[in-house]
Amino acid sequence: AQKVTQAQTEISVVEKEDVTLDCVYETRDTTYYLFWYKQPPSGELVFLIRRNSFDEQNEISGRYSWNFQKSTSSFNFTITASQVVDSAVYFCALSESYGNNRLAFGKGNQVVVIP
Amino acid sequence: EAQVTQNPRYLITVTGKKLTVTCSQNMNHEYMSWYRQDPGLGLRQIYYSMNVEVTDKGDVPEGYKVSRKEKRNFPLILESPSPNQTSLYFCASSFRRADGYTFGSGTRLTVV
Numbered sequence: 606a607q608k609v610t611q612a613q614t615e616i617s618v619v620e621k622e623d624v625t626l627d628c629v630y631e632t633r634d635t636t637y638y639l640f641w642y643k644q645p646p647s648g649e650l651v652f653l654i655r656r657n658s659f660d661e662q663n664e665i666s667g668r669y670s671w672n673f674q675k676s677t678s679s680f681n682f683t684i685t686a687s688q689v690v691d692s693a694v695y696f697c698a699l700s701e702s703y704g705n706n707r708l709a710f711g712k713g714n715q716v717v718v719i720p
Numbered sequence: 721e722a723q724v725t726q727n728p729r730y731l732i733t734v735t736g737k738k739l740t741v742t743c744s745q746n747m748n749h750e751y752m753s754w755y756r757q758d759p760g761l762g763l764r765q766i767y768y769s770m771n772v773e774v775t776d777k778g779d780v781p782e783g784y785k786v787s788r789k790e791k792r793n794f795p796l797i798l799e800s801p802s803p804n805q806t807s808l809y810f811c812a813s814s815f816r817r818a819d820g821y822t823f824g825s826g827t828r829l830t831v832v
Contacts, residue, residue: 706770
């Protein structure tokens, strides 16, 4: 079964610092999909990005960037020049190409940006 | 607006009193799922549905029931709630696996 590990539970940074969230995954499937979600203090889950296993291009969206490395089974997320509004829990998730369309989530990273 | 709507947002109930959390999506999605979120345990799938009348268990189905009589609706039923079902619940829908899920706003349930 698929598994996602986010080792750091809580990360505190001072505003304008960069922060990188590590995500390591396990799957036996050759086709799979990776995601990052943000959960702000209000509680909803906000989709940030998806990546399929055949697309190893890194991506940048504003202050957010993602580094997908199949060789190390990692899909890391960096917030550049963090802002207080980035304070949230960030989840990495994995879906395989067969079975019940189950999104397997990591435990999440609580990011606290200190003004 | 494309969305997943779940109700209620907050619910306090007593042990053993049957309740239903409703979920509806307006995106014509095939897949729907229920997740629960607990501190230290992350999000875990309760039940999922791949289409109308097709449902199956996820990781933590005990104590829950679901039905999918129409494509847009996927209610979560707790026949006899217990305190260990106190949690934050999310309904989600997806058109295909590669898209990931769109989540509802969550239902915070407390069973006393």
